[in-house]
Amino acid sequence: MQPIWLSLLSAFCLRLVFLCRAEEGLEFPNFDGKDRVLDISERNYKKALKRYDLLCLFYHEPVPANKGLQKRFQMTELVLELTAQVLENRDIGFGMVDSQKDAKVARKLGLEEVGSLYVFKDDRVIEFDGELSSDTLVEFLLDVLEDPVEMINNAMELRAFERMEEDIRLIGYFKGEDSYYKAFQEASERFQPYIKFFATFDKSVAKHLSLKMNEVNFYEPFMEEPAILPGRPLSEMDIVEFEDDMDGIHIVAFAEEEDPDGYEFLEILKDVARDNTNNPELSIVWIDPDDFPLLTTYWEKTFKLDLFRPQIGVVNVTDADSVWLDMSNDEDLPTAEELEDWIEDVLSGRVNTEDDDESADDQEPDSYATEDSSEGQDPDEEDDSED
Amino acid sequence: MQPIWLSLLSAFCLRLVFLCRAEEGLEFPNFDGKDRVLDISERNYKKALKRYDLLCLFYHEPVPANKGLQKRFQMTELVLELTAQVLENRDIGFGMVDSQKDAKVARKLGLEEVGSLYVFKDDRVIEFDGELSSDTLVEFLLDVLEDPVEMINNAMELRAFERMEEDIRLIGYFKGEDSYYKAFQEASERFQPYIKFFATFDKSVAKHLSLKMNEVNFYEPFMEEPAILPGRPLSEMDIVEFEDDMDGIHIVAFAEEEDPDGYEFLEILKDVARDNTNNPELSIVWIDPDDFPLLTTYWEKTFKLDLFRPQIGVVNVTDADSVWLDMSNDEDLPTAEELEDWIEDVLSGRVNTEDDDESADDQEPDSYATEDSSEGQDPDEEDDSED
Numbered sequence: 222m223q224p225i226w227l228s229l230l231s232a233f234c235l236r237l238v239f240l241c242r243a244e245e246g247l248e249f250p251n252f253d254g255k256d257r258v259l260d261i262s263e264r265n266y267k268k269a270l271k272r273y274d275l276l277c278l279f280y281h282e283p284v285p286a287n288k289g290l291q292k293r294f295q296m297t298e299l300v301l302e303l304t305a306q307v308l309e310n311r312d313i314g315f316g317m318v319d320s321q322k323d324a325k326v327a328r329k330l331g332l333e334e335v336g337s338l339y340v341f342k343d344d345r346v347i348e349f350d351g352e353l354s355s356d357t358l359v360e361f362l363l364d365v366l367e368d369p370v371e372m373i374n375n376a377m378e379l380r381a382f383e384r385m386e387e388d389i390r391l392i393g394y395f396k397g398e399d400s401y402y403k404a405f406q407e408a409s410e411r412f413q414p415y416i417k418f419f420a421t422f423d424k425s426v427a428k429h430l431s432l433k434m435n436e437v438n439f440y441e442p443f444m445e446e447p448a449i450l451p452g453r454p455l456s457e458m459d460i461v462e463f464e465d466d467m468d469g470i471h472i473v474a475f476a477e478e479e480d481p482d483g484y485e486f487l488e489i490l491k492d493v494a495r496d497n498t499n500n501p502e503l504s505i506v507w508i509d510p511d512d513f514p515l516l517t518t519y520w521e522k523t524f525k526l527d528l529f530r531p532q533i534g535v536v537n538v539t540d541a542d543s544v545w546l547d548m549s550n551d552e553d554l555p556t557a558e559e560l561e562d563w564i565e566d567v568l569s570g571r572v573n574t575e576d577d578d579e580s581a582d583d584q585e586p587d588s589y590a591t592e593d594s595s596e597g598q599d600p601d602e603e604d605d606s607e608d
Numbered sequence: 609m610q611p612i613w614l615s616l617l618s619a620f621c622l623r624l625v626f627l628c629r630a631e632e633g634l635e636f637p638n639f640d641g642k643d644r645v646l647d648i649s650e651r652n653y654k655k656a657l658k659r660y661d662l663l664c665l666f667y668h669e670p671v672p673a674n675k676g677l678q679k680r681f682q683m684t685e686l687v688l689e690l691t692a693q694v695l696e697n698r699d700i701g702f703g704m705v706d707s708q709k710d711a712k713v714a715r716k717l718g719l720e721e722v723g724s725l726y727v728f729k730d731d732r733v734i735e736f737d738g739e740l741s742s743d744t745l746v747e748f749l750l751d752v753l754e755d756p757v758e759m760i761n762n763a764m765e766l767r768a769f770e771r772m773e774e775d776i777r778l779i780g781y782f783k784g785e786d787s788y789y790k791a792f793q794e795a796s797e798r799f800q801p802y803i804k805f806f807a808t809f810d811k812s813v814a815k816h817l818s819l820k821m822n823e824v825n826f827y828e829p830f831m832e833e834p835a836i837l838p839g840r841p842l843s844e845m846d847i848v849e850f851e852d853d854m855d856g857i858h859i860v861a862f863a864e865e866e867d868p869d870g871y872e873f874l875e876i877l878k879d880v881a882r883d884n885t886n887n888p889e890l891s892i893v894w895i896d897p898d899d900f901p902l903l904t905t906y907w908e909k910t911f912k913l914d915l916f917r918p919q920i921g922v923v924n925v926t927d928a929d930s931v932w933l934d935m936s937n938d939e940d941l942p943t944a945e946e947l948e949d950w951i952e953d954v955l956s957g958r959v960n961t962e963d964d965d966e967s968a969d970d971q972e973p974d975s976y977a978t979e980d981s982s983e984g985q986d987p988d989e990e991d992d993s994e995d
Contacts, residue, residue, distance in 0.1 A: 251680055252679065252680045252683050253676065253680070254674070254675070254676025254677050254678070254679045254680045255676060287641070288641070289640065289641025289642060290641050291641070292639065292641045292686065292689075293638055293639045293640065293641045295682065295686065296639050296686045296690070299679065299682065299683045299686065302679070303683070303902075307902050307905045307906065308905060310905070310909070354741065354742070354743060355741070355901075355902055356741060356743065356901050356902050357901075359901040359902055359905065360898075360901040363901065377868045377869075377872060378868045380868065380871075381866070381867065381868035381871055384871070385866065479768070479772065480768065481764045481765045481767065481768035482764075484767075484768055484771065485764055511747075514742075514743050514744075514746040514747040514750065515690075515694050515742055515743055515746055518694045518695060518697070518746065519694065522697070
């Protein structure tokens with residue numbers, strides 16, 4: 222005898238629900254093998270730009286002669302094909318631009334970085350910087366299709382807005398679709414879909430958020446009180462410049478929210494962030510390894526860390542060198558104060574990525590190879606030869 | 609001037625953090641083009657089984673002659689190759705078994721369903737029923753590698769256990785690794801990684817959970833009070849049979865937790881579930897469309913629904929026929945009582961998937977084609993011909 226169950230579907234139990242007894246009917250959206258991705262050339266690029274609401278172009282190196290690299294290229298192509306298939310009811314075009322064969326088109330379109338995906342929407346170009354998987358790409362494109370400003374018009378939407386504590390958000394109060402709102406909207410387009418912009422024309426919503434007319438509030442993740450953007454009304458550039466001011470040191474924290482240690486560590490991090498709202502030029506990026514199964518194993522190799530446990534460190538983005546706070550004793554998560562001291566050491570330069578080399582010995586986790594083994598010998602080779 | 613920020617990394621802002629200034633160094637784990645997936649045959653299957661902690665075998669139809677279907681096959685192969693690359697430091701083997709060429713091996717290994725992935729761990733076979741993407745597969749395999757029973761030994765782990773309200777969980781209190789614990793462990797292996805099993809040997813943890821010695825509690829998602837499994841000590845089969853009793857009607861609810869309407873609807877659903885813990889044979893599966901970008905667009909087509917709004921319905925898994933509660937008026941989410949009435953209608957058969965056909969006209973959303981358009985003409989074909 223079972224009661225009413227409400228259970229959340231997870232990515233690997235799908236068939237438990239939909240497919241266990243289904244011979245035909247509800248199948249997975251498999252790639253159907255149909256070509257949808259355009260080979261962009263001088264002949265068709267203008268037409269493609271005009272034809273679709275969004276045009277997604279992958280800018281790539283010439284197809285390599287090497288068979289292994291060809292497979293890699295094929296993989297990207299298939300990711301785009303599956304994305305195109307899944308989104309074929311939306312008005313989105315997909316194409317490939319060869320950096321050698323189509324060099325002229327690439328120049329005209331302003332494509333610069335080989336291996337990047339560019340999304341053309343109206344007169345804007347948005348570079349996709351994410352993981353090149355169909356899942357991520359579909360989510361990204363659906364976000365780009367939406368309006369860059371979301372309206373908050375009633376108490377229910379307001380509650381939803383207040384629950385988005387994980388997101389960077391801006392919200393403005395305007396009389397209606399006037400020039401000040403338009404400036405806000407223009408600014409929002411520059412950050413879509415990376416930063417969320419909201420607006421209200423509703424007096425009681427504005428009152429609840431303590432927003433004055435033409436004022437814009439800025440919410441950092443996990444902060445209860447917003448910052449008010451200086452000045453009002455604000456021009457497009459006022460908003461853009463406030464937002465672009467995000468340079469400095471990146472501290473990276475790995476913490477699995479579902480893991481006891483990870484959860485505890487995250488609570489400590491939130492305390493640190495709340496206690497230090499006036500500390501300039503510092504951001505902690507929290508990565509939940511559960512959200513990035515593919516990248517996690519890669520990060521473990523690159524940083525030589527055990528990401529089943531919480532970690533915090535500084536990463537030098539130019540050489541991938543990094544230094545991590547020693548938390549090797551399982552029972553001993555740092556207190557908020559200890560963490561603040563360590564962060565101060567980072568800011569003052571007392572801790573930096575060059576220290577890494579000396580202390581590497583006692584930071585290596587037991588379960589991982591200490592050398593970069595990605596180029597090591599392949600244990601399967603002997604079995605694989607008959608293919 | 610920016611304060612300390614704590615921000616959660618999302619899948620499409622990765623480069624904002626790691627890569628914007630990185631020429632070399634922190635790149636995405638691209639497929640390196642190296643073959644790691646074995647072509648399984650009579651010659652090597654025993655060796656492969658012995659060699660790895662886990663062996664993942666994809667059981668497939670013979671490679672088709674049709675070029676489009678070949679591409680689809682290639683895609684599956686590349687998903688496995690990337691998974692193998694990412695996990696190459698773990699002790700996991702990957703292979704392909706051809707249902708025609710390797711029919712004999714398939715029979716010996718007990719592979720039955722073509723298109724399925726089978727994971728061999730010790731003397732168990734686990735069928736992978738999820739979305740065949742590298743992300744999902746990596747997560748699944750890492751879960752399978754772990755111990756099927758997780759220990760809860762202190763207050764912090766207990767708090768983490770209590771926060772997992774979305775998961776189906778069992779927890780048992782045992783004296784130590786005795787025969788009763790072993791029976792619990794054997795049962796857990798049959799459900800790994802789909803249902804989470806926990807155990808404690810700690811008196812104060814057990815007391816907090818009101819667990820008697822050798823007793824097992826069962827937590828449904830979103831319920832505060834657990835059910836107690838009848839009898840103690842319990843044999844492996846007692847536990848397995850309790851768990852297998854999950855047959856009946858599947859109600860499916862789509863609700864985006866981040867969306868105001870979706871959140872509200874979910875709260876109503878939780879109320880309904882809590883008020884009806886004694887209703888037998890009924891489960892509501894909640895699907896958050898945000899978790900399934902690829903499948904969502906597919907479900908929208910299959911069910912002819914707008915999944916940007918909450919939906920609840922009954923799905924007939926054998927023919928994908930479905931009937932959905934009419935919530936076309938935006939302002940008008942049903943109350944818990946209305947929802948209960950509708951669920952009663954479902955249970956009594958007054959609402960069933962055969963009613964669907966009559967009322968289809970007024971349930972079609974505006975933005976979707978009402979006919980299955982996946983086989984329609986391809987708008988890109990004219991541009992694509994030069995390839």
